Amino acid sequence: MDLASRPLAAVLVSLLAVVLLPLFDRRPTVRETITFTAAALKLALVASMLPAVLAGQVIEGATLPLVAGLSLHLRVDAFGLLFALTASSLWLLTSVYSLGYLRATASTHQTSYYVSFAACLSATVGIAFAANLLTFFVCYEVLTLATYPLVVHARTPEALGAGRRYLVYTLGAGQVLLVAIVWAQSIAPGAEFTPGGFLAGRASTATLGILFALFIAGCGVKAAIMPLHGWLPAAMVAPTPVSALLHAVAVVKAGAFGVVRIVGYVFGVDTLRATGADIALMLIAAATILVASVRALGEDNLKRRLAYSTIGQLSYIVLGAAVGSVAALTGAMFHFAGHGFMKIAMFFSAGALHTEAHRDGVRGLDGLGRQMPMTMTAFALGACGLAGVPLLAGFIAKWNLGVGALEAGHVVLVGVLVTSGLFNVAYFFPIIYDAFFKAPSGQVREAGWPMVFPLGVTGAAALCLGVAPDLGFHFFTLARLAAESIVAGGGVPQ
């Protein structure tokens, strides 16, 4: 298959699964085979574009022309590939995990679960490869719709409430984003994402400031920037694999991805500095990081604590985008992969605790480190990584963010990063302490291999990415390439 058709194929392969899965409603084995095949093919297709992108190429994918100079257009650049690689590799692992989890919990509506999951992944890769705002928006809204069935999967009143809240937040934000995109379209007709932005000098500073605020309000809901985060902790009512992939990787990262695209590829860092919006964004991000840490400390439900941790970590990315230097952007972009692997390892562990030990809280985990060594080790690796312990993936992001902040002269932000790290220690380490250093109270065993294998792999990845950030998929190089292209500006011909 030639390079140009691969981006579309990568999007469509899971959509094909969406069509096929309902036909095998009563045959779980076929259903799972389809899911794995689609996930594996998707990862293979996405990964096959890596050499070209690492060589500095930007892959032009399929274009579906509309009218008035608009089109639905896919294009693979380093940043998009970074996100797509993270999402599709974690989809494969999550599929394995789902297998174990859904069987362990004897879940109903499994077909709708797998269908929605596949649709979500199509949308996510579409978001990653979108070449313009319209394509981005189409995939962004499809993601909203495809996620809804997963949030309400349990069909309990609580799940329904969370689902409604989710729709109100995301669809409302979608309309705001739509207005912003239409506005940008009327200012710069037919423009596509350009490293360094395309809006510079096209409108007055005040207009651009308002437009930017609309964009951030639109993307900020999925990126869970405070005070737009209310849906995320509520959505933790979803099954754990959903929380793991969608609420640690696909959905929330789609929002953060949107923020970075808008900052780096629509406005450009310099334009933002001229409007003063970068400082505002920094303040919001820093406040989100700190407040989320405090809130996480107050949550006794493990998944909700993880959710608040996610809210804080996402704002690292937003912060990096707002600072806008090469180092800060590299850190922010690397955090897509780094946080993805670490947080999913922790969610996987939380799910194993739910199915095997029947624990959902942050207390009562005494001695589980000995009974479920893999699970709790993966959890500990994720937690240490998020706290920013060196040699783990989170440190790479934090270090680069810190360096970037110092370069840009924002010393206060380093303080924010350090404080947040301390809070991470405060809300994760008691769990680890209980698990490893207290005596066990009952008989609990490790979960089955479909759950242990993915959490082992992601836990190990949290470590490997910290020691060798370029191992495997070259996440660090991709982040660096993308960050440099944004700062240099105009890296892609129109």
Added chain:
Amino acid sequence: MSAHLPILIVVVPLVAALVVPLLGRRTPGVAHAVTLAALIFALVASGLVLARVVVDGVWRYQLGGWAPPWGIEYVVDPLSGGMMVLVSFLALAASTYAWSYLLATDPGRIGLFDSLYLLLVTGLLGIVATGDLFNLYVFLEISAIAAYALLAMGGDRATVATFRYLLIGTVGSSCYLLGTGYFYALTGTLNMADLTERLSGVGESPAMAVGIGLIVVGLAIKAAVFPFHGWQPDVYTYAPPPVTGFVAAAMTKVSAYAIFRVLYFVLGGTPVAASALVFLGGVGVLAILAGSWLALAQTDIRRMLAYSSVGQMGYIVLGFSIGSPIALVGALFHVLNHAVMKSCLFLVAGGVRWRTGFSSVASFVGMGRRMPLSMLAFAVAAVSMVGLPPTVGFFSKWYLLLGAFEARAWPGVAALVVSSGLSAVYFFRVLERTFVVSDDRLVATESRELPAGMLGPVLVLAAAGLLLGLFQQPLITHVIQRALPATVS
């Protein structure tokens, strides 16, 4: 024969309408087959005519060889050709659906039903095809009278609702006729092209303003544009499902077409047309907000869909009012979107009522299990109504929004956004019950899926809603953009 296609499109359904009642008494199957054949002919012929006018430009057909302005002229341009295809497609879909429904509920009246149905289609196709203001009135009345009879077939409450519609609708068509009279008095002609030419010599006058006011109000009543929509919710609620599925989709759109034709082609560019468009803009914004708001308050699904139509008609006239090429593309694309999707929604809602006896929003609990494919089609159409990608409704809204933005029509922008939010609430309220809320009592109940003859059209309409949006480019560049008046594009 192909030289006479424009008139055959109207005449074949008309002749079939006369034949069908004779066949219907003994052999309803044959009667319906004739109906379908006539509608298929209309669809194919419309397609051929459209294909020709897209390539060769406007097709003027003189009835009986009498030259205009004395004779009646049929004028097919990409606008009317596109509308003909749309109307005959919807007619075919709803008529296919009607067979299984009628066979089960009222087999004795199939011939009568089909006859009236064909008359209605004749009227609507005639309105679209004609190039003569008075001839348009004739077809307006043909379609209206056939529609009154069809709509009243839904039972006692339908009769009362339709009688009210008859009174209000007659006021509407009388307004239109009076308006036409004013223009005849001013120019001495009824031919649209001729009228346009002669008006330039007449100049501005109060009579012209009154004439256009009457025409616009008359057509707005027919199109159920807020605040002239009073007849519509009851009629749509109580009519038989196959009728609502066609009338709600096609009739109001054809009236909207007539408004567009008069204001942009016949009177294009005149100051009175411009003031009428400003009026319609205000009305459109109010319609969008009021329709969505009232839809939110409904407990009966059909009434909710009816009020949703009021709002959607607002989208269309708002687009007309803005009048930039992109806004007009949006408005015409929205005509297509709303026609196809609302037809699908009403056909499913009617099917649900027929199969289960329920029509309240609350009773849709668990319907996703009992009628999975129908409800899937309903979901696609609902998402398109809300205007979410990747459905066609998103793209029409996108163009409307872009047009409103470029024209700095902020009330329009606000109305479109607010209405999207409100329609998301009232449609997701239904979808949540349909697919998510589970009721253990329903697990044992058997499937109530529609029979293939009714399911087929519904699925085709839903598929159109998914595909027309993504593969819109040929449609818009070849038909819709060429359908815009020369003064605009």
